[in-house]
Amino acid sequence: MSRRARWARAGVVALALAATALAAGCGYVRLLRPSVLKQLNPRVVRLVNELPATDDVNEALIGRLFAHGGAADARVGRDGVMRVAVDVPPDEYLWSPAVIIMPHGGELEIAFTNPDRVLHGAFLPSDGGRQLIWLPERRGGRARIRLDQPGYYFFGCPVMNHAGRGMIGLILVKGDTPAEARLDRPPQRRP
Amino acid sequence: MTARRPAGSSCARAASTPARRSPRLAPLAVALLLATCAQHVPELPMTEQAVPFASLNADQVGSAPPVADAVTPERLVRAREEPQNWLTYYGAYDGQRYSALDQIDTSNVARLRPAWIFQYQLLGLYANPVTAAFEAAPLVVDGVMYVTGPNGYLWALDAATGRKLWQYQHQIPIDVALCCGNVNRGAAVARGLVYMATANGYLVALDARTGQPRWQTAFADVRAAESATLAPLVVKDLVLVGSSGAEYGVRGHIDAIDARTGRRVWRRYTVPKPGEPGAETWPPEPPDARHGGAWARGGGTTWITGTYDPELDLVYWGTGNPSPVFDGEGRQGSNLYTSSVVALDPDDGTIRWHYQWTPHDVWDYDGVGESILFEQDGRKLLAHFDRNGYLFILDRTDGRLVRATRYARADWADIDPTSGRVTVQRVPSDSGTRICPGPAGAKVWNHAAYSRQTGLLYVPVIELCATFTRQTQEFREGLPYLGSGFQNDAEQGWGQVKAFDPATGREVWSWRGEAPIVTSLLATAGGLVFSGEPSGMFDAFDARTGRLLWQFRTGSGIHSSPITYRVGGRQYVAVPVGWGGWLEGFAPHDYGVPRALSLVVFALP
Numbered sequence: 001m002s003r004r005a006r007w008a009r010a011g012v013v014a015l016a017l018a019a020t021a022l023a024a025g026c027g028y029v030r031l032l033r034p035s036v037l038k039q040l041n042p043r044v045v046r047l048v049n050e051l052p053a054t055d056d057v058n059e060a061l062i063g064r065l066f067a068h069g070g071a072a073d074a075r076v077g078r079d080g081v082m083r084v085a086v087d088v089p090p091d092e093y094l095w096s097p098a099v100i101i102m103p104h105g106g107e108l109e110i111a112f113t114n115p116d117r118v119l120h121g122a123f124l125p126s127d128g129g130r131q132l133i134w135l136p137e138r139r140g141g142r143a144r145i146r147l148d149q150p151g152y153y154f155f156g157c158p159v160m161n162h163a164g165r166g167m168i169g170l171i172l173v174k175g176d177t178p179a180e181a182r183l184d185r186p187p188q189r190r191p
Numbered sequence: 192m193t194a195r196r197p198a199g200s201s202c203a204r205a206a207s208t209p210a211r212r213s214p215r216l217a218p219l220a221v222a223l224l225l226a227t228c229a230q231h232v233p234e235l236p237m238t239e240q241a242v243p244f245a246s247l248n249a250d251q252v253g254s255a256p257p258v259a260d261a262v263t264p265e266r267l268v269r270a271r272e273e274p275q276n277w278l279t280y281y282g283a284y285d286g287q288r289y290s291a292l293d294q295i296d297t298s299n300v301a302r303l304r305p306a307w308i309f310q311y312q313l314l315g316l317y318a319n320p321v322t323a324a325f326e327a328a329p330l331v332v333d334g335v336m337y338v339t340g341p342n343g344y345l346w347a348l349d350a351a352t353g354r355k356l357w358q359y360q361h362q363i364p365i366d367v368a369l370c371c372g373n374v375n376r377g378a379a380v381a382r383g384l385v386y387m388a389t390a391n392g393y394l395v396a397l398d399a400r401t402g403q404p405r406w407q408t409a410f411a412d413v414r415a416a417e418s419a420t421l422a423p424l425v426v427k428d429l430v431l432v433g434s435s436g437a438e439y440g441v442r443g444h445i446d447a448i449d450a451r452t453g454r455r456v457w458r459r460y461t462v463p464k465p466g467e468p469g470a471e472t473w474p475p476e477p478p479d480a481r482h483g484g485a486w487a488r489g490g491g492t493t494w495i496t497g498t499y500d501p502e503l504d505l506v507y508w509g510t511g512n513p514s515p516v517f518d519g520e521g522r523q524g525s526n527l528y529t530s531s532v533v534a535l536d537p538d539d540g541t542i543r544w545h546y547q548w549t550p551h552d553v554w555d556y557d558g559v560g561e562s563i564l565f566e567q568d569g570r571k572l573l574a575h576f577d578r579n580g581y582l583f584i585l586d587r588t589d590g591r592l593v594r595a596t597r598y599a600r601a602d603w604a605d606i607d608p609t610s611g612r613v614t615v616q617r618v619p620s621d622s623g624t625r626i627c628p629g630p631a632g633a634k635v636w637n638h639a640a641y642s643r644q645t646g647l648l649y650v651p652v653i654e655l656c657a658t659f660t661r662q663t664q665e666f667r668e669g670l671p672y673l674g675s676g677f678q679n680d681a682e683q684g685w686g687q688v689k690a691f692d693p694a695t696g697r698e699v700w701s702w703r704g705e706a707p708i709v710t711s712l713l714a715t716a717g718g719l720v721f722s723g724e725p726s727g728m729f730d731a732f733d734a735r736t737g738r739l740l741w742q743f744r745t746g747s748g749i750h751s752s753p754i755t756y757r758v759g760g761r762q763y764v765a766v767p768v769g770w771g772g773w774l775e776g777f778a779p780h781d782y783g784v785p786r787a788l789s790l791v792v793f794a795l796p
Binding site: 131136141147156176187191 | 234235236237238239240241242243244245247314315316317358359360361362363364365366367391392393402403404407409410411412413414415417441442444455460464480481482483487488665666667668669670
């Protein structure tokens with residue numbers, strides 16, 4: 001095969017890869033974002049190198065280091081309710097995703113599924129009072145919670161010490177102070 | 192760096208499998224791998240549904256009798272006529288923390304026993320657990336108690352039995368910017384609604400019967416690190432609230448919110464803009480100041496509930512320290528209206544007069560403490576024990592000083608008793624200066640009391656000095672802006688309960704405790720003064736002599752406002768117990784006292 005043909009073929013493969021990756025919404029593609037590359041400082045590299053021994057149940061630790069179930073955006077439905085699906089991968093003691101991102105305050109419906117072989121549950125934040133949903137093995141359920149204000153909030157599994165072993169989750173609500181509550185002053189320097 | 196899998200999906204397992212070496216198949220393998228990255232959600236029967244956690248409690252009633260419907264603003268004005276209730280934060284608008292109930296008195300207080308205990312433990316991860324103190328003053332309306340806890344809780348309880356009627360929790364974000372503690376000091380009630388200010392800067396109105404929210408209004412700029420901890424105050428048709436966060440260089444304000452609709456009616460900043468009255472007490476703004484002058488970050492927050500004189504129609508509200516608190520270089524001047532009291536027209540927030548307790552405060556003495564309203568020889572007066580160690584008596588019609596007297600160790604300045612002129616003696620320095628009192632002051636936020644029976648003022652005292660340092664700091668919105676710090680004396684500070692004669696400013700009696708007294712005092716017509724200690728000891732004193740008559744060990748430190756009330760002919764004394772708050776400021780040697788939240792309610796057998 002000529003050098004030119006090889007280059008052409010490589011180009012096609014690269015394009016196909018890029019298209020597949022984009023279509024799949026795969027997180028790997030985003031590894032080259034500046035905000036990710038910024039993390040490559042020696043402290044983070046050291047942490048990542050330590051993870052092989054701390055990232056699985058019963059390896060270096062009894063449980064595992066803070067959950068690695070990843071993050072997911074809650075999608076806003078036509079009815080204004082935000083929705084997200086969360087499951088509990090078997091034997092992993094984590095929420096997938098572990099970080100739920102709400103684009104703004106409001107109602108969030110979480111569709112939980114528990115394909116694991118043990119009982120789990122979710123102890124959830126909600127304006128008015130916490131909510132609880134049990135997740136028996138090989139079953140799922142829905143929780144409708146309300147978080148009106150920006151910030152991040154904890155949820156966790158109350159069974160045994162599943163939360164301590166990895167089943168800690170966070171719900172992040174994006175947003176800002178409502179205009180009418182802001183301080184009357186010129187814009188200030190931010191960190 | 193070792194490549195690691197992002198666990199939690201089927202993709203993760205595949206990623207750790209070494210790809211085959213064949214150059215032809217490699218692209219295909221990678222493509223397949225990428226294609227499987229979309230998360231796999233297993234299909235399982237969706238049989239379960241979330242339920243409110245608090246509803247899983249057979250003992251919770253779920254609703255309260257409609258007692259709050261009849262609480263009108265007129266009834267709040269005449270709160271003294273119903274001593275069986277505790278209708279506002281201080282019990283009445285005058286801030287006296289005095290009750291006319293006398294069933295429990297000096298002769299029988301030794302027989303006081305717990306009648307019931309309400310306990311609560313905060314669950315999960317939440318904002319600063321170490322500081323989550325039970326700082327509230329409960330309200331009581333015709334047998335129903337409304338009390339707030341840390342982290343957004345409000346409980347309605349049966350005041351005779353302690354049974355939980357309903358519960359509300361406003362979710363407080365874990366990342367909320369707090370000054371000192373995840374705390375709340377109480378609720379307000381009127382016309383069937385219960386109001387609570389939340390740590391993330393909302394005023395929430397709840398249906399007093401069900402605990403269901405009716406509306407919520409943002410009044411603090413959380414992005415600028417404002418927050419809220421105070422009990423709201425209902426005056427006429429308005430709910431008054433104030434901000435916290437002067438440690439972050441905010442601009443303090445008092446907001447008035449329509450009690451029915453939640454709409455903001457007025458906001459009064461405590462630090463004036465250029466051109467406004469008081470602006471001359473701040474450095475002139477440089478013409479090229481893109482971020483505004485020192486005023487824009489000037490502090491003066493309003494984090495303690497004010498008092499109100501319905502006859503004069505004036506609200507008396509304390510204001511906090513200027514920012515940056517330990518460094519005054521960039522804010523030359525007296526810095527009005529910080530570390531002051533402002534007398535406001537409640538209808539529009541106009542400042543009628545002011546008195547500055549600590550001009551150009553560089554000690555964090557703040558000035559938010561209560562102004563107690565009382566009459567003497569036909570004069571309408573105001574008493575204020577400032578954190579700076581001085582007791583001020585003012586004529587509350589015009590703010591004129593009647594007398595200033597030292598009530599605790601204070602060497603930062605001499606204040607002339609009659610003119611009020613402040614001669615500063617000691618200020619923070621680059622190398623450190625030891626000054627009394629420390630930054631928490633001789634009395635932190637917890638309140639003094641005035642007995643209508645004895646005519647004496649009672650004050651809880653912190654005796655602790657500190658070495659203050661100063662350093663110039665650049666401002667960044669949302670980050671602490673202190674201008675350096677302090678180190679408390681190494682030896683244990685102590686506390687005192689003292690009685691003063693407001694007619695002379697003289698001390699009548701004092702009692703010394705082993706640790707700073709950071710409980711609000713409560714005076715009753717039974718001739719008693721109640722107090723609490725960091726050790727958890729709840730104490731009753733003879734109001735005339737200061738003799739300790741009774742003690743009860745509650746189990747955690749007390750840093751709250753005890754109250755008294757009557758239901759079914761029986762007088763109760765209620766004290767929220769739960770250690771926390773700004774302990775490194777006022778009780779560094781008692782930092783390790785057990786944390787636990789309980790409301791302990793006493794009565795005679």
